[in-house]
């Protein structure tokens with residue numbers, strides 16, 4: 548337990564949390580929507596501070612990050628709770644239910660990450676923005692060790708705490724779940740605009756950014772919506788920003804059928820007309836997980852599941868790699 552960083556005191560010992568756009572007003576003895584920020588005697592406490600709900604060593608491609616140290620592994624962990632209530636939540640057991648998790652010291656967490664001898668740490672699994680205090684404390688020390696901090700997030704965070712996180716975080720994957728505000732309100736119990744704003748801020752800060760879009764039949768599979776998403780990414784984040792179109796499976800309270808492969812292929816074709824690096828995930832999709840040169844189509848990185856093969860076409864340039872076939876700069880951090 549630790550006092551939260553972003554909140555203000557109101558009358559009657561109530562507090563207003565300023566971490567995410569919900570800006571919960573919380574009476575004494577109660578918690579916010581995320582379940583893990585509690586008003587204890589008129590002070591807001593982060594009850595998930597340094598309580599990792601799960602730990603594992605994962606391929607970086609599983610986050611998914613395809614343009615950030617491809618082929619490496621990363622220590623992965625995250626907190627209990629979430630700022631959204633997605634009907635299709637893939638990790639609802641840890642995101643939507645309070646769990647008893649032992650608190651460990653920041654020293655111990657940093658030690659576990661260092662001992663993993665991986666690229667660094669991915670804050671993931673549930674919603675890491677509500678691990679703000681933990682990430683700020685652990686993240687600084689991870690940087691000092693020469694390791695990387697990665698966040699896999701819904702992007703639902705206010706500008707000031709996001710700016711703080713961007714001082715320690717090296718790469719993010721942000722979910723854009725839909726381009727339809729009513730989807731966010733109805734299915735996630737949140738708002739779209741703050742997520743889009745966060746994506747723009749992350750990109751402008753120079754943090755490596757990739758976007759994930761879970762394609763759900765009947766909910767966000769309209770070709771016009773895919774086109775709108777690709778237009779937003781191309782215009783606001785740049786056409787080099789990788790987009791992962793991910794297959795949905797029924798989970799939690801949503802029971803639509805899994806996304807048919809034909810819908811994923813259609814969305815991939817639409818997005819590829821505007822973006823240079825579009826991938827299909829959560830399904831074995833021959834060739835659609837590979838990185839190809841956007842100019843000459845030479846294969847650069849071949850992927851099958853989590854097996855990654857950097858081809859001889861990917862050559863080391865002055866700052867970023869280049870296509871060995873045509874010399875085009877390829878925005879991948881190696």
Ligand code: SF4
Pocket residue numbers: 564565566567568569570571578579580581582583584629630677
């Ligand atoms: S972080 Fe949690 S408590 Fe704070 S505003 Fe968001 S949902 Fe509410």
